[in-house]
Amino acid sequence: MTTGFIQLWTGLLCLTLCFGHDSRNSCAMDADTCEFYLYVTTWLPMRRGFNQKVYINESDGNVYIHGDQSRTPVDPDDVVLADGSKHERVLTLFNKTMPGPTLTVYRNQEVIVHVTNHMLSDGVTIHFHGIEMRGTPWMDGAAFITQCPILPGQTFSYRFRPNRKGTYFYHSHTGAQTNMGLVGAFIVKEKKQDEMKEYVMVVQDYSNLYDSDRLYTAGVLLGIFSPDGVPFFPSYERIDGSNSPLLEFTSSLINGRGRVLDQQGGKMTKTPLSTFNVEKGLKYKFRIVGGGYGIQHKLSVDGHKLKVVATDGNDIEPITADFVIMHSGERFDIVIEASEAVGNYWIRADTLHKSINLTGLAILRYEGAVETDPESGTNECTESSPCTVVNCPFETFPNWNCITSDKMRAPDTSDPAPTASSGNFKEFFVNVGYALSDNGEVWGHMGGISLKLPTVSALTQPMEVTGICDNSNSCGPNKVCFCNHPLDVNFGDIVQMTFYSAGFLNIVHHPIHVHGYSFHVVKVGFKGSNANFTADINCPSGLCYSDASWVDRSWKEGNIPDVDVTRLPRKDTVTLPAGGYVVIRFMADNPGLWFIHCHQEMHMQIGMGLLLNDSFPQIPSPPPGFPECRNYPPPTILKPTRNNSDDSDTAAATTTTERTFSREEFWGMFGAMLFVVVLQFILAMTCNRRSSQTVKF
Incomplete structure (x- = not known):
């Protein structure tokens, strides 16, 4: 029995016993190490599992399985709903969810994220967007820049220490896989209790017709044609006269759910939407991630002001606003006070388009409100009462008070820009x-x-x-x-x-x-x-x-x-x-x-x-055994000149003799590990029964 076989069982044990890691993908505050597992695989929207395609009933809004004579409603959390369309397009997802699971850690903890590629044909890498990777630049996740792609069947373990608190996210950095669904929030907190309840909101643009490979092949390589062979250029004008990219989107999603809308805002699909429950009189922090492919979104909550307190993980002097505009890759933290009448209010992720309606929708629901769609109206901007809009990509707009990104201010003078x-x-x-x-x-x-x-x-x-x-x-x-x-x-x-x-x-x-x-x-x-x-x-x-x-x-x-x-x-x-x-x-x-x-x-x-x-010259050498890739035949390899202080350790590692174990030692360790796994399963089932509440997005 070899060390490799023992390592296999150790890996299986780690799947059950993740250091400091609970079922909600949140690390314990006092843990030294946070360990997470992400599995990348292809999937389809509106499917619950093998041979189980679902549909949304137009009359009651529930989700059912086609052909199920019992008409038992399906929990929407068990399905990737997207915009509820009947069209099927291939998605690539983390752990079969869109967006991927929110990973929450604390500043300066050691974070280990094991990424296993279960796709059949494509490589993948993961970038932790906004994390500086100080001291570990090879963990940045940019394909062919800081690492080789993770090939089908392979696992790559990212190991790093986030040094800044804030709202970040992780996504594929290979090809155009973010558009395929490979995105999830990554939250870094200070080691103290939250001041208020927090929600995470990931905003994405979405097409129920085409995946990113088709968009790229038609949009860039070969041109876009109608079915009759007529070429056209689907570029849409924005409200400021700029243009949106030549991409055909059908909707926007908030935490993986949205609806297809007509030009007048009518709902063409009845998708169950993400709902954020609030109690009147309390304040809530929303961590909002721009996880889309290429469209800017204008965020608002009907009847409520947005107190903008951070951008891209960095605190700013609070700004009370009506709208926040965010592009792909940007993040904003906002605080909402539940001070309005008990009821339901639309959360809107509108776009800046003039002629098409791709608004993403979610629901802010007060405790005690009826579970129904809101009837609230959007915030109106007038000459006498202009709206305050944060992060405008233009200098002025009628009836808007635009605060551009350079006009935001740090909360104090402790972090001046270098001169x-x-x-x-x-x-x-x-x-x-x-x-x-x-x-x-x-x-x-x-x-x-x-x-x-x-x-x-x-x-x-x-x-x-x-x-x-x-x-x-x-x-x-x-x-x-x-x-x-x-x-x-x-x-x-x-x-x-x-x-x-x-x-x-x-x-x-x-x-x-x-x-x-x-x-x-x-x-x-x-x-x-x-x-x-x-x-x-x-x-x-x-x-x-x-x-x-x-x-x-x-x-x-x-x-x-x-x-x-x-x-x-x-x-x-x-x-x-x-x-x-x-x-x-x-x-x-x-x-x-x-x-x-x-x-x-x-x-x-x-x-x-x-x-x-x-x-x-100061770039540290990668860990021993770090993956390499190259053309074949390879070019002439020159000796690098940067710091290689670990070469002796690396050389020693390559000559280490693998230890073997006797049959008695193996079965003894196997029995001990099996006992721990069973014990952990019993404890997990007990904890789940005792769980008093679950936040669903």
Whole structure:
């Protein structure tokens, strides 16, 4: 009997005894280690199990199994309902739920997440969005940047310590699998009791017709046609004149449930919605995650004000608002006071579209209210009583008081933004947008370079990376090229990045996400009312891929006027306005290879990203046995020059002799483990019977 066989039984035991982990995927506050298990598999909406397809009864709103003569209602929590459509499209899910289970831990605990790939054909990686992965950059989860994809049948264990409290989430970072359903909330708390009851709300855009592979293949590679062969471009205008991506969505979901609506708001499906129960007179914190594919959502609760207290895991000076706008990858914490009359109120995740209705719906239900759909109306904005709207992607809108992301304020001056005098100042201008290739295909780019990912795990196999931009690529101010060009920074550098939207098709808002950091938002600039680009940035060439600068040269070296660096907000995802710009700043103090990209998933697929090569000599070596991948035959492998202090330990590990066990030792350990498993099962059943309440989303 070998050690490998004993490890198999130890793994089975761990499935039952997860350190500090209860049935609600929440870690105990006093636990040193939190251990979770995620299983990635394909699934279908409106299915309960094998040969069990469900439907929603139009008269009573209950869920039933087709062909069940007893007409026994099915618990909606046992089914992935999505928008209730009869159309079946393939989903890829964590633990057969959409969104995946909410994982709750406490700051600085060791977190271990075992991810097993049960898909038949695809690899997968998991990114913990907003977690900086300090000291463990190889756990960032970006495929072919910090790790190789987890192949079908394989398990990869992510191990890290989150150092910041806040609302985060986890999602696939391979291909376009977030659109397939691979997303879930990740909450990091301080080690103290909650001040009020909390709810988690994951907002997604959804198509009941097409999965992401079809959207990409038709939308990018081959073009979209009607069944009659007529080409069309499904780009929808927003209320500010910008455009939504060329994607066909049918609805929006809140915690995995929504309804298909007609243009007038009529419900075309009767899906049971996510319900949040409140008691009059109490306050509740809602942690809201923008877990969608590419659409901005405008969040509101009929008849209630939203007290916005945090963004992307970072506290801000509270803002009382009517609406909060969030793009893919952004998060907001809001507090709602249940101060209205007992009843039901719509929670709305509206979009900014002019001509289509993709509103996501949920219900805020007061204790004592009848269990029925709300009849409440949306919050009205008038000239005499304008609405306060947080995180506008535009500067002004009729009857709105817009608070843009740079106008939010940190709660105090304890975390000022670094200045040019704080270290070696490095300033980068990065154009973000689209490029037209010679054959008419549209590709995404950052700085005139459409990113081509490496074929290896670039962080851990740096000397095997190929495809780096050089003179042979002929990149230029008006010519896009296809390669990868890491931006190099050194430890202690003050990095200022100005992302701007100029050139071809600069009519889309882009959510920019930076891995490895939360940054200070210094300034957001907008295009003029009669212009297609901001007046603050000089673009001497037509497409302005790589030759931008400040019009006012006194703004160089971080000297942007009217900026109070003492209370700038921190974020890790910020919306770049169409035709405008956003300036971010951070100190390079987290060695790694970090992905910076547009968080609209299709834009990332078509090259809208770049790599930040951060303090390469200080990057720690990966753990022994870390997976590798490469082309075959491989390129010539050079010896890396970074810190490899663990090489001797690694070498020793590779020569360790495997211990074997006698038959008597094996059966003794087997009997002990079997006893513990049975005992744990009995205890779990007892705890479940004693559970006084369960929060269902």
